[in-house]
Amino acid sequence: HHRYGDDVSVDGRAGYPDSQNVGTIEVSWNLYNGNSNSAQKKVLQKKIQQVAMRIEDLKQKIQLQYQTALEEYKLSKLNLQTAKKSMESAKINYEIVGNKFKEGLSTNKDMIDANYLLTNSKENYFSSFYNKYIAIATLQRILEISN
Numbered sequence: 213h214h215r216y217g218d219d220v221s222v223d224g225r226a227g228y229p230d231s232q233n234v235g236t237i238e239v240s241w242n243l244y245n246g247n248s249n250s251a252q253k254k255v256l257q258k259k260i261q262q263v264a265m266r267i268e269d270l271k272q273k274i275q276l277q278y279q280t281a282l283e284e285y286k287l288s289k290l291n292l293q294t295a296k297k298s299m300e301s302a303k304i305n306y307e308i309v310g311n312k313f314k315e316g317l318s319t320n321k322d323m324i325d326a327n328y329l330l331t332n333s334k335e336n337y338f339s340s341f342y343n344k345y346i347a348i349a350t351l352q353r354i355l356e357i358s359n
Contacts (some may be wrong), residue, residue, distance in 0.1 A: 241359035278354045285347035292344050295337040302326075 309326035312318035 258327075274354065274357060279353055281347060281350040285351055286343070288340060288344040288347045292337070292340040295333065295340040299330075299333040301336045304328040306330045 214329055287339045306329070309322050313320075313323045
């Protein structure tokens with residue numbers, strides 16, 4: 213609305229040529245947008261599919277990590293049992309060789325070999341013990357991630 217002059221009518225006369233009312237209405241709409249809405253929709257659908265595929269890939273990776281860690285744990289338990297039996301055998305062997313050495317029935321080389329086998333079996337036992345707890349920690353980490 214535009215109004216020219218200070219008053220609706222000059223000197224009380226209505227309809228004076230200097231006063232006028234002007235109204236403007238502007239309306240616009242787009243009849244064809246070049247299928248940009250459908251293209252935008254397709255792009256968003258592809259992004260949703262991409263995110264869903266990433267989530268599925270992540271789930272599969274976590275599942276694989278879990279299975280691998282579980283197998284490593286089982287293997288480390290078996291290795292620990294084997295190393296324990298090996299260490300027990302090496303201790304018995306060391307005692308037998310030690311007794312033979314005291315009686316003069318075995319040589320220094322036999323005693324050194326028995327000592328080496330005992331030390332090596334202890335090292336394997338403690339390494340297996342350590343690996344078992346590393347496997348447990350790995351399983352706990354994976355289970356915390358998947359929860």
